[in-house]
Amino acid sequence: xxxxxxxxxxxxxxxxxxxxxxxxxVMLVFVAAAPFFAYPLFLMQVLCFAxxxxxxxxxxxxxGLLSFGHALYFGWASYVSAHAAKVWGLTPELAILAxxxxxxxxxxxxxxxxxxxxxxxxxMITLALAQMMFFFALxxxxxxGEDGIQAVPRGRLFGLIDLADTMTMYVVVVAIFLAGFLxxxxxxxxxxxxxxxxxxxxxxxxISLGYKTDRYKLVAFVLSxxxxxxxxxxxxxxxxxxxxxxxxxxxxxxVVLMTLVGGxxxxxxxxxxxFVILTMQYKLAPVGEWVLVIQGVIFVACVLLxxxxxxxxxxxxxxxxx
Amino acid sequence: MFEIFGIPSQALFGQLLIGLINGSFYAxxxxxLAVIFGMLNIINFSHGAQYMMGAFAAYLLLAHTGLNYWFxxxxxxxxxxxxxxxxERLLLRWIYRLDHLYGLLLTFGLALIIEGVTRNYYGSxxxxxxxxxxxxxGQNLGFMFLPNYRAWVIVASLTVCLxxxxxxxxxxLGAYLRAATENPTLVNAFGxxxxxxxxxxxxxGVALAAFAGVMAAPIYNVSPQMGSExxxxxxxxxxxxxxxxxxxxxxxxxxxxxxxxxxxxxFPEASNTVIFVIMAIVLLVRPxxxxxxxx
Numbered sequence: 001x002x003x004x005x006x007x008x009x010x011x012x013x014x015x016x017x018x019x020x021x022x023x024x025x026v027m028l029v030f031v032a033a034a035p036f037f038a039y040p041l042f043l044m045q046v047l048c049f050a051x052x053x054x055x056x057x058x059x060x061x062x063x064g065l066l067s068f069g070h071a072l073y074f075g076w077a078s079y080v081s082a083h084a085a086k087v088w089g090l091t092p093e094l095a096i097l098a099x100x101x102x103x104x105x106x107x108x109x110x111x112x113x114x115x116x117x118x119x120x121x122x123x124m125i126t127l128a129l130a131q132m133m134f135f136f137a138l139x140x141x142x143x144x145g146e147d148g149i150q151a152v153p154r155g156r157l158f159g160l161i162d163l164a165d166t167m168t169m170y171v172v173v174v175a176i177f178l179a180g181f182l183x184x185x186x187x188x189x190x191x192x193x194x195x196x197x198x199x200x201x202x203x204x205x206x207i208s209l210g211y212k213t214d215r216y217k218l219v220a221f222v223l224s225x226x227x228x229x230x231x232x233x234x235x236x237x238x239x240x241x242x243x244x245x246x247x248x249x250x251x252x253x254x255v256v257l258m259t260l261v262g263g264x265x266x267x268x269x270x271x272x273x274x275f276v277i278l279t280m281q282y283k284l285a286p287v288g289e290w291v292l293v294i295q296g297v298i299f300v301a302c303v304l305l306x307x308x309x310x311x312x313x314x315x316x317x318x319x320x321x322x
Numbered sequence: 323m324f325e326i327f328g329i330p331s332q333a334l335f336g337q338l339l340i341g342l343i344n345g346s347f348y349a350x351x352x353x354x355l356a357v358i359f360g361m362l363n364i365i366n367f368s369h370g371a372q373y374m375m376g377a378f379a380a381y382l383l384l385a386h387t388g389l390n391y392w393f394x395x396x397x398x399x400x401x402x403x404x405x406x407x408x409x410e411r412l413l414l415r416w417i418y419r420l421d422h423l424y425g426l427l428l429t430f431g432l433a434l435i436i437e438g439v440t441r442n443y444y445g446s447x448x449x450x451x452x453x454x455x456x457x458x459x460g461q462n463l464g465f466m467f468l469p470n471y472r473a474w475v476i477v478a479s480l481t482v483c484l485x486x487x488x489x490x491x492x493x494x495l496g497a498y499l500r501a502a503t504e505n506p507t508l509v510n511a512f513g514x515x516x517x518x519x520x521x522x523x524x525x526x527g528v529a530l531a532a533f534a535g536v537m538a539a540p541i542y543n544v545s546p547q548m549g550s551e552x553x554x555x556x557x558x559x560x561x562x563x564x565x566x567x568x569x570x571x572x573x574x575x576x577x578x579x580x581x582x583x584x585x586x587x588x589f590p591e592a593s594n595t596v597i598f599v600i601m602a603i604v605l606l607v608r609p610x611x612x613x614x615x616x617x
Contacts, residue, residue: 113605117605117610120359120423123365124561125561125601127557128561128598129601131558132598132599135594135595136595139591249550289442290438293434293435293439295431295438296438297435298431299427299428300432303424303427303431304417304428
């Protein structure tokens, strides 16, 4: 049986390490140059979604767990951080922290339920729990129901730096994204990450070797939810908006699509995927409902013909690790 | 008229009836999911979209050819089932060797396509579908008013569910099916055309969804998103019941519908979420589901 993420072929470890470093530098150059070519607001959105997809990929790509409910952490983190910034008047870094903590707690609760079942059930449970919290968001007062939380103040970072200026905000978002990205990279290459990959390849074997796989899975789940929370909370500050779109199930599907297009189980794939999908949505906005159809077609095409995704395909062709 | 726990009997039994109606749709859809999963090892995410296609087929048959509800009840499952067979032959059969999760992703994409296309042509507002003449009106049972159409939905879906159970558990065809679920290679070696059985099973499961869709059309508006919200609840139903048992799926479907109906009476704020809460409790107490084996 094919695994979800096929390990890409490796010719030489040193070359592989270098290829990741080179790709990272390329990404840095791109991030630094991009605001001169595209709308910074759009780019900040891309970076938030890229972090969202990277955190999602930590689960599916490295533990083999498909969560179909990651909108839960993204949406609720963005509600909490928007509320913290607007109603409690917290500074942006504390608002983002509040959203992140909320996502971590929700991840712990949902994760400890979901890991009680494997495979396909895991996906259905995460989806159902996310839908439950969607209805909850619809009913609770503080989320603002259909209106969402609008006009969230960006405030002053550490009470000092005014984030109303777009370029300042961009630098902050880049810093948050890179911190999250490097953290995920570190986790994947740590001994803990090696155990996660062992669980992905053969959970029964990992159990027989004495690993308490449920605990590893739960920690991975909470890590993923927490990082998704960082992305969601940051997004609320950047776009100054938290809405039902962010907690609803199509958002969970979108992050799956981004990761699939970029390449499951690749480090740079989700970033590329987020960029490609958001660009597509932006360019295709005039054709309305057809966006949904096109996304569906991409899903089908990726599963049937293009399972490695963009980055996975490049890595396999060049026999490097990305 | 009398009261139970301070609730007028009309309201209580009325909600109980709505619960049974929702329960019949949960049962029909989770049954289809379980049958498909048994044979194909795929969770059919497009099940909700195919349910919606059934409702739309009924609407289009009436609007364009004048064929009424009773023709739709037969024709819509056939047409949508044929669509399912085409999907299986053209798309699904390429991914049987891959991880289960790819099946979920592929059918999710399919659901987006179906929903997107319908929304594009018919908008997201609902379209009304008239109730068939013969089933209008209702009976006054003294303690409640029973609309004929609702009684019909419950009886019809219960009949279809039990007939499906009978075919799978008690006939020779069903025995082949169960054997092929256990060990397709061996059954194939005995000279039974397993790929054909897989195709027909998918077609049948999809037809069940379309049948439910036709029955839902006069109750709810026919709308493109009617399936996507329902399918998530049905997933929770499937998690609660486990997919190992046909009768279990039917029982869980009806039971949860009734519980949901009662919640609407006693604690309306939780009626949207009660099934998900029950799912969480079941996962804590019996992780394998009420009727499931540890999967």
